[in-house]
Amino acid sequence: MRQYTSDTLVAVYPFTRQPEDEEVVIGHPETNLFLVLPSDAVEILDYLAVGKTVGETQLIYQEKYGELPDIEDLLNILEGKGFVKRLLQDQVNFSHAVIKATFAPPTTKAAKVRYNFANFPQSLAQKLFSRPVLLGCAVLVSLALLAIAFDPALIPSWEAYFFPENTTLMILVLAVLDCVILFLHEMAHLVAARAQGVSCRMGISNRMWMLVAETDMTGIWGIPRNQRYLPFLAGPLLDTVSAAILTLVFLAQKHGWIFMPPVVFQLGHALLLNYLLGLLWQCYFFMRTDYYYVIANFFRCKSLMKDTEVFVRNQLARVIRRVRKVEQSHIPARERRIIRLYAILWLVGRTAALGSLILITLPLMWHYCVKLFAVLSAGFQANPYAFIDAMLLILLVCIPYTLGFGLWIRSFYTKER
Incomplete structure (x- = not known):
């Protein structure tokens, strides 16, 4: 039995929209749910939202595009995602404003998403990632690169991880510092996203068998494409600047401008090596690293990793029938x-x-x-x-x-x- 007949009225849950070439990203920021639809499908939602019936919407679409759309399949999918709701007979006299105000939350994620540091002031976030701050970061990184160019020995070797004395204690201290660094890395993503008005969540996940911390920035797909790069790169940017500062400190220590106790010096070298290896790990594009999302966004690929995995599986299906x-x-x-x-x-x-x-x-x-x-x-x-x-x-x-x-x-x- 058809649920959406020609005389059916449809309530459309208010959604955000972000044009992406010939498509539109629609979303519910409060539940972190976003979908990509053709622009003409969003037009259908707009007609339904102003009170047009399914039949009237089909006629309007047919007059504009010369073909009759199959709206029912579209609406069944969107209803499952919580974007639309079929109005019952006793609801058709309600005003559209009332319907929108009383619309049930999306069924796929009924509870609102709990964001971390949701109250972090957007104005402060914008100051932390303002142009003067970014320019200062560029200066620090440039100075560190010049220092390394003139003295490559500033880059620590594997020996920075070797602690001949107080081994257990040093490893424990380094592990605690690593946790702090990891938190600051993810916090940088979160603050940069807040600067763009996007709320995020931090959590624990994995990249293959490697345990990692990550910031869920799903809401970033609801902002313009060129505004996504800074939130994506905020973590590596903080790591790069931190590594640059440590490099300049070691340069000053080497020339006798400052003095560091041997224990602090060794821990600092280990931290610098951690930063450098972390930045190298970000270049593992075959995993969902920060740089991967930059690449996917640059080439406008909505699901590059998943589509690639399916493509590889399809090639395997050519030789293995069970696939x-x-x-x-x-x-x-x-x-x-x-x-x-x-x-x-x-x-x-x-x-x-x-x-x-x-x-x-x-x-x-x-x-x-x-x-x-x-x-x-x-x-x-x-x-x-x-x-x-x-x-x-x-x-x-x-x-x-x-x-x-x-x-x-x-x-x-x-x-x-």
């Missing part, structure tokens, strides 16, 4: 060309990452697990220092990796469902 092929003809030709090129990077990156997992990470974790099992089996009395060291190692290394692997495996189960 089901998914139609991608609806994707614009321009995006399909980008997906094909990105698929090469995706395959190379994933292969390299899995190679490092099999050849380095898993063997290393196995040897550590064997050592930890031996130490813990011997008990605290056998060697108190080794026992405490083992417990800290489990806390700092094993638990994060275990959680990361758990989330990664869970993602496969979720996809299958």
Whole structure:
């Protein structure tokens, strides 16, 4: 039985809209739900929103475009997402304003999204990411690059991670500092998004088997495309500026302009190496890093990672019959060309990452697990220092990796469902 007949009136939940070439991103910022629709589909919603019936809307569309639209399929999808609602017979006399005011929240996310630091002042956020501040950041980074060009030894080597004395304590302090740095990185994304009027959430997720913190900036798709770059790059920008400041401090220390205790110097070198490796990790475009979102936004690909994974799966379906092929003809030709090129990077990156997992990470974790099992089996009395060291190692290394692997495996189960 048809739910949307020609005389049906439809309530349209108020939504934001952001033009994207020939399409429009519509959304509910309060529930972090956004959809991409053709511009003519949004026109249909506009006609329905002013009180036109489904039949009247179809006639208006037919007069303008020369074809009769299948509105019912569109409305069934949008109703499931909470954008429209069919009015019952006893509701048709209500004014449109009343219908909008009493519209139920979207059914897919009935509860409002809880944002972190939602009360962070937008005016303060705009000052923190103003042009003078960004110019100052550029100056600091330029000075650090000049310093490195004249003295490459300022870049720390792997030895910055080696602590010959007070090893456990130093690693613990470094881990705490890393947590602070990670929080500030995500906070930079959040504040930059607030500067654009977008609210965000911070949480824990995974990139393959690696546990990461992330800021959910779904609402950013509701603002113009050229305004999204700063929120995307805010985290790496803060890391780059912090690394630049540390580099200049070490330059000053090397020339005797300032003095740092050896412990502070070594921890600072380890932090600088952390920043540099973190910036390198952002270049792993085969994962959803900050730079990945910049690339996807620049090439106007709405779902580059997912579409690439489907494309690779479709290529696999050519040789393995059990793999089901998914139609991608609806994707614009321009995006399909980008997906094909990105698929090469995706395959190379994933292969390299899995190679490092099999050849380095898993063997290393196995040897550590064997050592930890031996130490813990011997008990605290056998060697108190080794026992405490083992417990800290489990806390700092094993638990994060275990959680990361758990989330990664869970993602496969979720996809299958």
